[in-house]
Amino acid sequence: MLFFAVWSFPLFLFAADERRVSRVEWANVDGWMEGAWSSRLRSPHDALMSRLWGRLKLSADVGDVYAYAAFDAMHNWRIDGESGFSFHEAWLEYVGKGWDVRAGRQVIIWGKADGVQVTDLVSPPDYTEFITRDLEEVRQAVDAAKVRLLGENVDVEMIWIPSFRPAVLPSGDNPWVVDSGLPAGVSVTGVEAREPDVSLENSEFALRVSAYLPGFDVAASVFSAWDDYPVMHRKVVRHEGRTLVSFSPRYHRVTVFGLEFSRPWADFVFRGEMAYLAGRFFEPDELTGVPLRKNSLSWLGGIDWTPGGDWSVIGQLTGVVIFGYDPALEQDEHSLALTLHVMKKLFRQTVSLSSMVYYYPADNDFFERIKLEYDLDDNWGLQAGVDVFGGAGSSFGVYRNNSQAWFKARYSF
Template sequence: MKIRYVFLLALGLIPAFDAAAFTLHGGLKNESAYFVSGEKRWDKVQNRLELEPEVTFGNWQFRGRGLIWYDAAMDIEPTRAPDLTSAIKRHYRTAAEIKEAYLLYEGDAFDLRLGWQQIVWGKTDGLRMLDIVNPLDLREFILDDFLDSRIGLFAGRLNWYPDTDIEQEIELLVIPDARPAKAAPAGSRWAFATPPVSPGLTLRILPPEEPNWAPKNTEAGLAWRANVSGWDVSLNYFYGWKDAPNALRRILPGVLELKLKHFRMHTLGGSFSNAFGAFVLRGEMAANLKEGIDRLGASFADTVARKTTLNAALAVEWTKYNWTISPQFFIRRITGWEPALLEARTTGFWTLRVATDFMHEKLKPEVLLIADWADGGWLARPKIAYEWSDQITTTLGADIFGGHAGFIGQFANNDRIYAEAEYTF
């Protein structure tokens, strides 16, 4: 049974609970974006319906969040190769997704959630460090809000709140619904670049190896959070699949075979934050054990290395006089690095977020800057939102890319401007 049918079935069962209290929130939203660099055309004219039902019956609740949309740009723009083929249009034209649909039991000292969920561990701006539980839908690179791009996973989630001198909680996760990230379709404007094939070789792509819903693929996690002497701290452990696949490659006479494969890894990490007047200091750390890293080689056995990577993020946020200024620094380092690896020993990003508001918090300008200091790529995301009422908001913005290669720079021809209009209820 498909997820959306389970979601509708749950809604259909709601009337069976005589004492149930039902509420429904949601919204209608148009997101329109136009490419102003490279080939100039509509990127999207997306019309979206969002529904968030909630039912309370005794100590139990049902909470859901579903999205359905139609992208008119796929019918406005002509079909053409290579970036707007019929297959690419089908991928982007319509979608129906369940982001969350779970039962929640609230006890005296614990909460239990069972169903499709978004489980958020990290709190960094624009990029993810500890927020690794839910994979992302990368149909628009990292430009979507994480709330919309996270893929909901079926999980059991237990939060226990011990009665101790300090405020703390322990969280246990079990996820049988292991899934990889969803990449943009090959050939599309948001597809990741692939390395060129050497002259004299023909590329043969083999079926990928991906995790799925099976007992052997189950993911698990454990988190501890507490407030210690004014510091909000956490310790996190996750055993799961790397969202992005590694590229196994094999050279045969006249042929380069390519197989994408996901590998398991252990992640150990933690976070901290504290407020000092107008300043908030926060940071996250994560060590990925046995992470797959692509390397040079000529066979499936030697084109992926398993390494430990050390990752950290540090941010300072200043808020005063209706202004928020938040710089962040990200760094990633591969231990046991070797020249054959297709990733530099040390990589990272700088980010800067500046936001304010005017007209009694109705007019809200903001800009987010992300710079890849290893590859030289950068992304600027200015926007300005106006809240006409508690229910109606319009936004104008732009996504401007710079650089020539790397994680961000490969999209230098994808600058776009956009407008959004949203009604919530």
């Protein structure tokens, strides 16, 4: 938290200025505790999720300065590496006239998509339990300084991230680790990926300009960053009928140019996002192949429909195009995915029933989450659902044995 302390100091100087503030206007302590458990739908019907998770949130408003910190504590009976204490967020914010600055560990959210990340790339994901966690639990906070210039119709957001934080993938005893399925006669060795050192040269920078026009919102962004995932560079040696593959994973820089918009009309909201990624590496189709650097375009188009009666329907079509395509790559030149999110609120909006489906038509690959939520009162909430994986593809079909029924109980205070 050295970065947080350094950036907090000048903000505390603002707070200490008697001309700006004379007292702490308010302080607040809240948070939640949640127990979650699941059972695999297929034999051996073991628990894929078994954890107790708590978050304590502290905040205070000192004149023009707002302080916030959130601490996590978890005991995970299924995934050993998840148990322990950690900082989720810890930052200070100073609000000026037409501008503000926030410094510290913070979650940064971009984009307008539902359950899909296209331009929402600033906070790296945590896929410890693949995509079965809510997106707010998937996003990791980053140590950053963020300055916003707030105009009447246009906002400008500038972000500096001096320290790199990678995406988290399942490892060790995690049941979401995918079996590599090495072919006969092949052995694999490797080393841990080395993260970029903390320096000005290795910093990440982002700029986003948002315009709020009559009946139309649009935003353009550029993000110079390290790819959240290491590139699996490899050396292949063949000797006496055997093949040895030695991996040397390395992180590489990418530049992301983003565009997003939304347009309401009657009972509908039309949304779109595009992200042009320059200089990203793609994995080869063969284990002994070579990763190739290509430019790509990720895009999304979506429609939100609220027909009344507490119904909500969100449909999205997303895709990825790889420019200068090479058939040796694992990913197709063009890929499409569809999502459909249907929700109905019942009993004076205390109960909601929803279904979220992800579908890749090329492989008939799909994931569906059916969820029932019940708010008992202002403190207690219950959730129950089913996650179903299927298809022949590598995105969801490989997890078909991890289809599960689950239950959560949360107490908020």
